[in-house]
Amino acid sequence: MTQQIVLAICSFALALLGTLLLSALSLVVARSGSCARAFRYETEARALTLLKEWLSPKQRACYERFRYFDVVGSDTGTRYRIHHGTQTNIEELGITGHQVCKWCFVPDGDLVAGDVMLAQKIALETNERGALSVAHRSFVSSGPRRF
Amino acid sequence: MASQIVMDRTGDTRHTFDIHDRAEVEKAERRFRELTGAGFTAAVRSGPGEQRVIRAFDPTAEETLFYPRLVGG
Numbered sequence: 001m002t003q004q005i006v007l008a009i010c011s012f013a014l015a016l017l018g019t020l021l022l023s024a025l026s027l028v029v030a031r032s033g034s035c036a037r038a039f040r041y042e043t044e045a046r047a048l049t050l051l052k053e054w055l056s057p058k059q060r061a062c063y064e065r066f067r068y069f070d071v072v073g074s075d076t077g078t079r080y081r082i083h084h085g086t087q088t089n090i091e092e093l094g095i096t097g098h099q100v101c102k103w104c105f106v107p108d109g110d111l112v113a114g115d116v117m118l119a120q121k122i123a124l125e126t127n128e129r130g131a132l133s134v135a136h137r138s139f140v141s142s143g144p145r146r147f
Numbered sequence: 148m149a150s151q152i153v154m155d156r157t158g159d160t161r162h163t164f165d166i167h168d169r170a171e172v173e174k175a176e177r178r179f180r181e182l183t184g185a186g187f188t189a190a191v192r193s194g195p196g197e198q199r200v201i202r203a204f205d206p207t208a209e210e211t212l213f214y215p216r217l218v219g220g
Contacts, residue, residue, distance in 0.1 A: 046158035108217070111156065111215070118212075134219050
């Protein structure tokens with residue numbers, strides 16, 4: 001009888017301890033997730049500030065309104081539309097403004113959208129051929145854009 | 148003060164240096180060589196929304212931006 005009582009108390013204590021440990025672990029995970037989100041948000045905000053500093057007034061106004069801006073290729077004079085994003089976010093535009101194709105090139109490393117778009121702008125405006133020589137070209141329309 | 152802005156996972160890292168301080172300028176020049184040697188492109192602003200790529204260290208540039216090598220996405 002005494003043994004059963006001791007066993008019951010031990011089981012209860014272990015269950016309680018387990019619950020406490022799980023709660024503590026959940027709290028740590030939630031906090032680290034929250035920190036990661038805050039860090040990502042801060043990083044993206046800093047990159048967007050830098051991007052806007054380097055855009056022309058016209059490009060900046062366009063980006064702030066539509067989340068894209070246009071650049072003119074340094075070698076061919078072709079117009080490209082850089083959408084907010086980090087993948088396949090560049091449209092080549094024809095003379096009437098229609099989409100000819102999409103291009104995808106990015107700076108190496110896990111950079112956020114603001115940095116990626118700034119590198120794409122500089123590359124197209126200063127070394128269009130060099131940028132497109134490493135880029136992937138796509139003719140497939142993916143419907144409405146969701147970056 | 149001049150600054151070198153290096154794009155990275157934190158958004159960017161900024162290194163400022165006094166263009167009148169020889170030691171700081173030399174350090175900035177070393178950083179320029181290391182980054183461009185590692186495949187980074189260096190660009191300076193030449194007007195509102197305009198920029199030019201530089202291949203050699205420019206100690207008079209107020210702001211130099213470095214972005215990593217481009218790859219197909």
